[in-house]
Amino acid sequence: MRSVPSIIHLDMDAFFAAVEQASKPSLRGKPVIVGGLGGRGVVSTASYEARKFGVHSAMPMAQARRLCPNAAFLTGRFEAYRANSEIVMALLRERSPLVEPLSLDEAFVDLEAGPYGPALAGATPAEGAQLVLALAEDLRADIVAHTGLTASVGAAASKLMAKIASEQAKPDGLVLIEPGSERAVLAPMPVRALPGIGPATEQALRRAGLTTVADLADAGFEELVALLGKAHGAGVFQMALGWDERPVVPDRDAKSVSVEDTFEVDLADRDRILREIDHLAARCVRRLRAAGRSGRTVVLKVRRFDFSTLTRSETLRGPTDDPEVIGATARRLAMQVDVTGGVRLLGVGVAQLADYTQEDLFAQLEREERGRFRRRPSGRPRKRPRPPDRPSAAGGRART
DNA sequence: TCTGGGGTCCTAGGACCC
DNA sequence: TCTGGGGTCCTAGGACCC
Known part of the structure; x- marks a missing residue:
């Protein structure tokens, strides 16, 4: 590190x-x-x-x-939040090309890749820390000058500790965590201070008698993996030791696009639900196209009157950005869901994104396929009837 | 007072293939 | 007949984050 x-x-x-x-x-x-x-x-x-x-x-x-x-x-x-966000992100990029936005109001910056990188690399730890503090204060002042907004900044030798530092800096502050002091800083903190530990994990850890980060470090790798599973357990153990080598990664592509609506009154009527799904599909496609992407997996999300939430998805043979195809797929998925009692939320999303396809050949195929089915003499089942909760998946792939 | 909207990552089981 | 093993894809759900 x-x-x-x-x-x-x-x-x-x-x-x-x-x-x-x-x-x-x-x-x-x-x-x-x-x-x-x-x-x-x-x-x-x-x-x-x-x-x-x-x-x-x-x-x-x-x-x-x-x-x-x-x-x-x-x-x-x-629109206003986005505009201010863009100003702030631009100010960050003046400090380094390595800016990783996490949301409109949050980002990591690796100053080593920026204009002060050489100075930082050649500095003693004490000089380096002083320089970072000066750069961070200058940044905060710059943000106020350009937006009238205040920001809190954390500086450290890793993303994990920088994030913890900014939390301590709130509001309108600056906190630097000295490299080498990570474990000592983390030790007394409650486990919830670690990013990725939410209510459920906190409870699981508490049941095992682990409440502070020091407890996690003492528990060891094996116990945490047994408690939390392979990936999460290993990650939590590393964090507990203050160990984090993740690089700052700019320009991460989105992996899914979705829209959802909670209704003022639960929807009970199936036709109304299907119409709403079409609207959602159209909105989803607008966002998809604005990003120049298309998607292969269509996801329908349904939150019922009792807040139980389920998703149904179907993977097409190829990516599409056709609202007809996405809407028809989502409607088909909706027919598999029990909506008696009412629906409070509907969502339509697309995953397995690909870059924009000019011809959108797969959408053509999907349309032709639907046309064929419509022409089929009525009463004859198409292929084998699908089990209610298992849409065909492998069959589609085999024809690709 | 019941609980938004937009995401990410992980797990687990079954299908399918070699 | 009591029956492998690994890899990948798909689906569903859950935890978490801002």
Whole structure:
């Protein structure tokens, strides 16, 4: 691991709410809550003023209203957030070409690959740390100057520790973790401080008597793998030791595109459900095409009245960006789902993405195939009838 | 007060192939 | 007849993150 803390993690403070406050002075210093305003909305971002009342992300909006009735409640304005995000990301890229955005408001930057890389590489650890601190403060000031928004920055020798540092820096702060001090810094922290450990993993670890990161390190590789499975267990053990060699990777291609809608009132009518699926498919395709991609696997997501959520997917013979094909596939999948009692959410997504195909030959094939089936004399089953929860998959592949 | 929307990665079983 | 073993693809679900 490097001896200079030249990886930084930047996290904008209460980003959506802060953008609203920056663009509307009357909101400054007041609680602002951004999220879904409908009956089933949740909080997307709460300003720090609102957090004092106990409001936080993912909280149902109705609860937020009870806790903080005098807040300004706003729906998201994503164009504004995206515009501010682009300004911030551009400022990061001035510091290094190695910028890895994690979301609109968060990114890793590897300063070693930037203009100060040589200086950092040639520096003693102490000099290097001083230089990183100066660069990070300059960055934070630059962001305020260009956007009026504050950011918290963590600097360390790895992504893991930079992320932990930025968490400690919030809000509007800068924290540097000295290379070599990783284990000592992590040891007293609760396991939840490690990225990738959520409520379920925390519970599993607690049942085994492990509550701090030091406990994880002491437990050892074998026990963590037995408890959490191969990949997760091994990853958690490495993190517990402060060990992380993951590079900062810019320009990661999306692996799936999806859209979903939660309805104000559950949908019970099958025809209405099928119409909604068509709309979702059209929206999904718009996003797919905007990204210049096409997809081979169509995924339907259904959340029922009781919040039970299931997915059904079908892999086509080739990638498509045809809304007719994606819509028809999703509708077909919907016919396999029991919707009695009602549906609160529908989603349509596409995975196994490929770069845009000019001719979209596979969509043609899919259309021809459907046409053939329609012409088939009625009453005759096409091929073998599909079992209700097992759509044909291998059969399609064999004809490719 | 019931619980958004957009993603990522992992696991596990069955099909299929050699 | 009590029956391999590995690799890959597909599907479903779950945990997690912002």
